[in-house]
Every structure is written in C-alpha cells, then in structure tokens.
Amino acid sequence: MELKNPICRLFNIKYPIIQAGMVWCSGWKLASAVSNSGGLGIIGAGSMYPAILLEHIRQCKQATDKPFGVNIPLLYPNVQEIIDIVIQEEVKIVFTSAGNPVTWTAILKEKGITVVHVVANTKFALKAQEAGVDAIVAEGFEAGGHNGREETTTMCLIPIIKEAVHIPVIAAGGIASGKSMLAAFALGADAVQIGSAFAIAEESSAHPAFKNKIILSAEGDTRLAMKKLVPVRLLKNEFADAIAQAEAEGADQTQLKEMLGKARAKLGMFEGDLANGELEIGQVSAMLKEIKPAKRILEEIWEEFLKAKNELAAQNFDI
Amino acid sequence: MELKNPICRLFNIKYPIIQAGMVWCSGWKLASAVSNSGGLGIIGAGSMYPAILLEHIRQCKQATDKPFGVNIPLLYPNVQEIIDIVIQEEVKIVFTSAGNPVTWTAILKEKGITVVHVVANTKFALKAQEAGVDAIVAEGFEAGGHNGREETTTMCLIPIIKEAVHIPVIAAGGIASGKSMLAAFALGADAVQIGSAFAIAEESSAHPAFKNKIILSAEGDTRLAMKKLVPVRLLKNEFADAIAQAEAEGADQTQLKEMLGKARAKLGMFEGDLANGELEIGQVSAMLKEIKPAKRILEEIWEEFLKAKNELAAQNFDI
Numbered sequence: 001m002e003l004k005n006p007i008c009r010l011f012n013i014k015y016p017i018i019q020a021g022m023v024w025c026s027g028w029k030l031a032s033a034v035s036n037s038g039g040l041g042i043i044g045a046g047s048m049y050p051a052i053l054l055e056h057i058r059q060c061k062q063a064t065d066k067p068f069g070v071n072i073p074l075l076y077p078n079v080q081e082i083i084d085i086v087i088q089e090e091v092k093i094v095f096t097s098a099g100n101p102v103t104w105t106a107i108l109k110e111k112g113i114t115v116v117h118v119v120a121n122t123k124f125a126l127k128a129q130e131a132g133v134d135a136i137v138a139e140g141f142e143a144g145g146h147n148g149r150e151e152t153t154t155m156c157l158i159p160i161i162k163e164a165v166h167i168p169v170i171a172a173g174g175i176a177s178g179k180s181m182l183a184a185f186a187l188g189a190d191a192v193q194i195g196s197a198f199a200i201a202e203e204s205s206a207h208p209a210f211k212n213k214i215i216l217s218a219e220g221d222t223r224l225a226m227k228k229l230v231p232v233r234l235l236k237n238e239f240a241d242a243i244a245q246a247e248a249e250g251a252d253q254t255q256l257k258e259m260l261g262k263a264r265a266k267l268g269m270f271e272g273d274l275a276n277g278e279l280e281i282g283q284v285s286a287m288l289k290e291i292k293p294a295k296r297i298l299e300e301i302w303e304e305f306l307k308a309k310n311e312l313a314a315q316n317f318d319i
Numbered sequence: 320m321e322l323k324n325p326i327c328r329l330f331n332i333k334y335p336i337i338q339a340g341m342v343w344c345s346g347w348k349l350a351s352a353v354s355n356s357g358g359l360g361i362i363g364a365g366s367m368y369p370a371i372l373l374e375h376i377r378q379c380k381q382a383t384d385k386p387f388g389v390n391i392p393l394l395y396p397n398v399q400e401i402i403d404i405v406i407q408e409e410v411k412i413v414f415t416s417a418g419n420p421v422t423w424t425a426i427l428k429e430k431g432i433t434v435v436h437v438v439a440n441t442k443f444a445l446k447a448q449e450a451g452v453d454a455i456v457a458e459g460f461e462a463g464g465h466n467g468r469e470e471t472t473t474m475c476l477i478p479i480i481k482e483a484v485h486i487p488v489i490a491a492g493g494i495a496s497g498k499s500m501l502a503a504f505a506l507g508a509d510a511v512q513i514g515s516a517f518a519i520a521e522e523s524s525a526h527p528a529f530k531n532k533i534i535l536s537a538e539g540d541t542r543l544a545m546k547k548l549v550p551v552r553l554l555k556n557e558f559a560d561a562i563a564q565a566e567a568e569g570a571d572q573t574q575l576k577e578m579l580g581k582a583r584a585k586l587g588m589f590e591g592d593l594a595n596g597e598l599e600i601g602q603v604s605a606m607l608k609e610i611k612p613a614k615r616i617l618e619e620i621w622e623e624f625l626k627a628k629n630e631l632a633a634q635n636f637d638i
Contacts, residue, residue: 004634141461149539153493154474156461156605160605174474175474179507186501187498188498283472312631
C-alpha cells in the first residue's frame with residue numbers, strides 16, 4: 001500500500017510523528033522504541049562522544065529493523081568525525097541542526113542519506129532547501145532546548161515557512177498531544193517532531209529526578225534563557241533563576257559563559273542535579289503528567305489526533 | 320435557526336470571529352464594519368477619554384444594528400467612569416482586560432451585560448470564571464500589545480485553559496488567517512479573537528504610515544519589550560531598539576518608565592511617528608500584506624477556514 005503522507009513516504013514510517021533528537025534523553029533505547037512503534041526514532045548525537053555515538057547506532061540497529069535517524073548539531077567541533085561515523089555505519093536518515101546546512105548536506109546526500117535540517121526562521125529554511133535537504137523541521141519559540149533568536153511561535157512560523165518552501169515541513173515546538181498535532185497539520189505541517197513528551201518516556205535516558213520534575217511542572221515554569229549566547233528554553237530551577245537574575249541586571253556574554261561553565265545540561269538532565277543543572281524542556285512540560293513507554297505515548301497521541309480530526313470535521317459551521 | 324457555535328450563540332453573531340479591542344485602532348468605524356459583516360466588532364476604550372468613548376459608542380449604534388462590544392482595560396484610573404458610560408449607553412457586551420475581573424464582573428452582569436475577560440494564564444482564567452464571566456479570551460505570547468508574563472504561546476495555552484474551565488474559550492495571538500483559525504479550533508477553542516489583521520483594515524483608525532510599516536514588516540520584526548513593567552509586543556523601530564538596548568544593559572523600572580514617557584503608543588500608532596512611537600502589533604504582522612476593508616478581511620479568513628477544514632478532513636491517514 002502506498003503511504004499518503006509525504007513524510008511517511010520519505011522515511012517509510014507508519015505515523016507522521018518524529019521523536020526529536022535530544023541531548024541526554026534520546027539514546028538507542030528511546031530511538032528504537034519509537035521506531036519499533038511506527039514513528040521515527042532519532043539518536044541525539046549532541047551529547048555523545050564519537051565512540052559513544054558509534055555504540056548507540058550499533059545498539060539501535062540491533063534493537064530495531066525499522067528506520068531510525070541521528071541528529072547532528074553542526075556547530076560542534078567534532079562534526080567531521082560524527083559525520084564519518086554515520087556514513088560508515090550506513091545510517092539512512094540524518095537530522096542536522098544548530099548550524100549551516102550548506103557544507104554537510106551535499107556530503108550526506110552523496111552517500112544516499114535522507115537529510116532534514118532544523119530551522120527557526122524562513123531564511124534558514126530557504127538556505128536548507130537550496131542546500132538540497134529532503135525536508136525541514138520548523139521549530140517554534142515554545143520548544144525546549146536551543147531555540148531561534150526571532151522568538152517566532154509555532155502558530156506563526158509554520159504557515160510562513162510552509163508558504164516559502166516546496167519541500168515537506170515538520171512542525172516542532174508546543175506539540176505533545178493529538179490536538180496540538182492536529183493544530184500543526186491545520187497550519188500546513190506535513191508531520192510533527194515531538195521532544196518533551198518523549199523526554200519523559202520510560203526509555204529516555206534522562207535522569208528519573210528530571211523526569212519527575214517535568215511531570216510536576218506547571219504553566220509558566222520554563223523560560224528562554226541565555227539570549228546573548230544561544231537562546232535555550234529551560235525549566236526554572238536555582239540555576240535558571242540565577243541566570244534570569246544576572247540577565248535582568250545586564251550580564252554580558254563573558255559573565256553568562258562563566259555562570260554556565262561546562263556540562264551543565266549533563267549535570268541536570270543526566271545526573272539529576274535539579275538545583276544546579278541545566279534542564280532543557282519545552283513549554284508543554286506543563287501538560288505532561290505521566291512517565292510511560294514510548295509506544296504508549298505515540299499511540300495515545302495518534303489516537304487523540306484521529307479523534308480530534310473527526311470531531312473538528314463534524315463541527316457544524318452552517319450559517 | 321439555532322446557531323451551533325457557543326460563541327455565535329452567546330453574542331448572536333454569524334461568524335465565531337471577534338475583532339480585538341485595540342488602542343488607537345478600533346473605534347466605531349472598525350467595530351461597526353466588523354459587526355455589520357457578521358463578526359463581533361469591539362471598540363477599544365483603552366485609548367479613549369470617557370467623552371470620546373461615549374461618542375464612539377453612540378456612533379457605533381448609528382452605524383450598526385448588530386451586536387458590538389467595548390473592551391475596558393481594568394487597570395486604568397478612570398475605570399468607574401468608563402463602566403458607568405457602557406451601562407448608561409446600554410452596551411450589551413463588555414470585554415475586560417489587564418486587571419482583576421472580580422470587582423467589575425458582578426456589576427456588569429447585574430445590568431444584563433455579557434462579560435468576557437482576557438487572560439494569558441490558567442490562574443486568571445479560573446479567577447474570571449469564578450467571577451462569573453460568560454467566556455474567556457486566552458491570549459498567547461505571539462499577540463500584539465500587552466502580554467502575559469509567563470510567555471506561554473497560543474499553541475500551549477489554549478489546550479491547558481480549555482481543560483481547566485467549563486465556559487467557552489476564545490483563542491487569541493497568532494491568528495490572522497483561516498488556517499491559524501482552524502489550528503485554534505483544533506486546540507479546542509470555540510472562537511478566535513483577531514487583532515493585527517484588523518489593525519490594518521481600511522476602517523482602522525491607525526495612522527496610514529503605521530499600517531504601511533506593518534505590511535512591509537517581516538518575520539522577526541516584533542519583540543516583547545518592557546518585561547520589567549508590563550510586557551508589550553512592539554514592531555521594531557528606533558524606539559523599540561533603544562528599549563532593547565537598555566534592557567540588555569539591565570535598565571530598571573525607573574529607567575524604562577523614563578524612556579517610555581507618556582503617550583508613546585498614540586505618537587506611533589495614531590500620529591504616525593514611526594521612529595519614536597510605540598507600535599503595538601503581533602507576530603502575524605509578517606503575514607499581513609494588504610490594507611483591505613474589514614468585511615473582506617473577515618470573509619477571506621472565513622472562506623480559508625472552511626476550505627482548510629475540508630482539506631484537513633480529507634487528508635488520508637489510513638495506515
């Protein structure tokens with residue numbers, strides 16, 4: 001049977017749902033669980049040394065015969081080494097982010113790899129399309145982790161990018177339920193990328209204390225920090241509050257870098273230091289209430305999506 | 320015929336589309352044009368002295384026999400006088416914003432007035448419901464003008480508030496097209512409130528130079544400013560850039576108030592000083608390309624909404 005959705009066709013997956021590659025959360029366990037359940041699982045290379053990534057790719061291949069991908073932040077110093085590994089291991093799908101897609105897209109495409117680039121504005125969407133990527137992830141202000149400078153929300157970003165490009169658009173930011181997935185499709189998205197909801201999956205390698213803090217968080221508990229460095233959405237804690245205070249007082253790049261130090265995200269998200277670590281998560285953390293297997297997360301979103309789609313279609317607007 | 324949509328029933332209007340009450344934009348001309356076209360037009364009292372508001376209400380009654388409303392920011396010093404006028408003039412619908420709904424809702428309801436309160440978080444949505452309002456406007460971070468401190472986007476805010484309250488929810492922020500209206504309905508909204516798209520209507524009293532600047536603006540051209548006072552989304556210009564610079568350097572409330580001075584919004588939006596005025600507009604300004612009559616704006620959004628609804632319903636997700 002031919003798959004109707006362009007993203008399902010592109011990746012040969014059942015549901016147009018992609019699990020975002022996330023530092024300290026999405027290793028082979030989460031990626032393979034999502035892929036085995038019919039979505040596209042992605043290993044987040046951003047928090048892995050090359051040798052660790054190699055191990056995760058090999059484990060993922062053992063754990064699933066379904067398509068999966070690797071997310072590579074292009075700003076990292078060892079990006080060449082990372083790219084060599086994904087090519088050597090014959091990874092079929094690569095999502096690139098946080099950097100310029102021009103240099104690497106051609107190299108990956110030449111090896112027959114499907115390439116998707118993550119953007120937060122139209123300028124980079126067009127640049128990525130020009131570079132030859134197969135699809136775009138358009139990520140709004142409400143998304144967790146690293147974020148665009150323009151602060152354009154998913155509601156505003158998707159229609160603008162959809163109109164500007166001719167390749168498929170995957171919406172990200174603020175999507176954690178079937179209803180928000182349906183909203184993304186209403187805006188013109190061809191698929192969705194979901195991060196936060198999978199960050200608390202049982203298979204996520206995030207520290208249990210971090211997962212519990214997400215579940216207990218409420219509306220307004222995240223904040224976009226470090227705008228003078230690279231903007232990043234964090235769950236509020238002692239560290240994030242100290243950054244907010246410093247920013248309100250006019251802290252400059254040097255001061256912020258000093259406060260940030262090294263390995264803050266690892267400290268918070270992987271080692272579970274809830275006070276001093278960096279806790280990257282999206283605004284939807286307020287809606288997340290339960291740690292579940294990835295398969296259930298995916299299926300519940302899909303069922304709610306179909307139900308919401310039918311209910312919306314049935315709403316009577318005869319006037 | 321019985322209207323199916325709860326907001327159409329509540330206001331006795333044809334389309335579930337409300338034109339936001341906006342300072343310096345929505346006088347009787349815009350409000351009556353929207354109401355005559357089947358939406359709900361709203362006079363924005365926020366920029367009017369009591370005598371001016373009285374004049375606008377009387378003109379609006381002359382210009383339309385359809386329902387219209389008045390938006391009253393509750394933080395203003397002369398709110399008692401404003402409330403007295405809407406009661407005396409037998410205005411049927413009042414939207415309150417920027418303040419606590421508890422005091423005034425009972426007074427308005429006692430006079431048989433339909434009351435809606437604008438909120439940016441669940442706490443105030445519940446407080447307004449408790450106070451007895453008939454519906455809520457839930458407004459996201461992408462909206463123009465005054466804005467919530469939590470920075471919750473429309474995508475994240477609507478589902479949370481919809482789940483928390485039992486009264487109808489009107490979505491606002493980021494909505495300027497039929498597709499974004501459909502997205503709001505997918506998220507659970509019962510209607511939409513649209514500001515920016517009507518701010519550039521022919522009937523809007525905004526200065527033509529401001530309307531033209533909106534049309535020429537692009538993605539990323541607005542910014543949430545004055546977070547240490549009351550957050551407000553502004554189109555970038557010399558004034559907004561100076562505020563951004565001062566905020567980055569840690570300017571405090573006193574310094575910001577001094578820079579803001581008096582009547583900045585009037586200077587920019589009504590008098591057309593594009594360099595030194597405050598230009599309140601939403602992120603959707605990037606999508607607005609043409610000055611049109613309010614009737615056409617409304618009808619085009621409605622037609623696109625129905626078309627997008629049918630297309631979404633027809634998307635095949637058989638798997």
